Amino acid sequence: MRAHAYALGMIETWGFPALVAAADAAAKAADVQVVTYEGADAGIVTVYVIGDVSSVQAAVDAGAEAAKRVGRLLHSHVIPRPDETVPLMIQKKFNQQNAARYDAPKQQEAEQSGVDIPTVSELQGMTINDLRKLARSYTDFSLSPQEIHTAKKEDLLRLLEERRNEGGEPTA
Incomplete structure (x- = not known):
């Protein structure tokens, strides 16, 4: 296994305000x-930072101090040159969290370039993932983002077909 040339830093806090303060610092x-x-569970949250080893160490130290001031620091740790599988695990999490943010501009670009909304067929x-992305692209879709995340394919199809028949277009 190869190691990456950068470091991975983690700051774990109890409570979101401490996490935001740690990330900012x-x-x-x-x-x-x-x-x-x-x-995680019960208010435990972790922020991940990457960079060169000395920068990550300085950042984690500063973030840990900020978390102590604002709330409760649980743990902090720096992994210099992590194995290549570790960043892939974190990148996968990052991609899942930000899929909607990156997919909305793509949908908007498609609309501006004359690409039509999908037909019923x-x-x-x-x-199911593509249907969820499409549903999220509507600002006033009948389901909340959490409901879209857990909706069944049949329900999304029905709601999207109704939306299409009403003439609604994604607006995100």
């Missing part, structure tokens, strides 16, 4: 990138 303390955060041929 970490980003301001050194040349690092705040990649994502992850919530095209909708039926789409995967």
Whole structure:
């Protein structure tokens, strides 16, 4: 297994305000990138930062101090040159969290370029993930983002077909 040339830093807090303070302090303390955060259970949240080893260490130290001031720091840790599978795991989490943010501009570009909204038969041929992305592209869709996330394919198809028949277009 190969190792990456950068480091991975983690700051785990209890409570979101402490996490935000930690991420802000970490980003301001050194040349690092705040990649994502992850919530566990009972208010435990972790923020992930990457950069060169010394920058990540400085950022994690600053973030840990900020978390202590604002709330409760649980743990902080730096992994220098992590194995290549570790960043892939975090990147997958980052991609899942930000899929809607990146897919909305793509949908808007498609609309501006004259691409039509899928027909009923095209909708039926789409995967559940594609249907969810399309549903999220409507600002006033009848389901909340959480309901879209857990909706069955049949329900999304029915609602999207109704929406298409009403003449609604994605607006995100």
